[in-house]
């Protein structure tokens with residue numbers, strides 16, 4: 012292992028300690044995944060030294076990789092089991108999908124911007140995330156062929172909860188989605204059972220726009 016990689020290992024350990032554990036994330040699978048996935052590999056070389064900072068970073072095409080804490084918070088909220096099939100809308104850098112792939116059985120991730128999709132696909136292959144399945148399309152209509160999903164995570168802000176996604180959630184399934192206007196959103200958790208859906212609010216957040224048929228109409 013080279014010097015640089017050791018440096019990032021230390022930064023990652025510190026990130027988990029200061030930003031994740033000390034703010035109340037307790038799910039051992041989430042903590043292990045955050046310790047394992049090499050976040051610096053999901054940003055451009057020029058930004059690698061900032062990869063473990065307490066903030067989002069640009070990934071090109073006006074998109075961002077989320078702040079480490081929000082990744083951990085959203086992942087924990089899904090209460091994942093190791094045999095779960097998870098749908099992610101908004102592949103972006105691929106970092107969140109990699110975290111999910113460390114914990115769940117299989118991750119289906121959808122991205123609408125081609126250059127971002129291609130970059131993430133290549134990275135999943137290089138890092139041997141063979142349980143990540145990718146698709147280049149508008150994720151607001153989900154992935155009906157592979158539904159129902161045990162968990163769905165939307166990593167872009169939506170004006171409302173797309174009913175199609177709720178329909179693709181299994182009974183017992185959990186979904187997490189930022190809902191609000193383009194400047195600020197609330198993180199909404201949805202639990203689906205035989206009676207219907209139950210919503211709870213996890214607090215404020217700020218994501219880039221979910222653009223598509225059942226999201227925002229344009230960037």
Ligand code: SAH
Nearest residue numbers: 076101103104107122123150166221222223
């Ligand atoms: N989960 C990502 C965060 C990505 S930012 C990560 O870990 O890095 C949000 C991403 O959602 C952007 O790449 C954006 O292009 C994508 N996106 C926005 N609307 C979308 C849609 N309707 N379908 C699929 N992807 C979408």
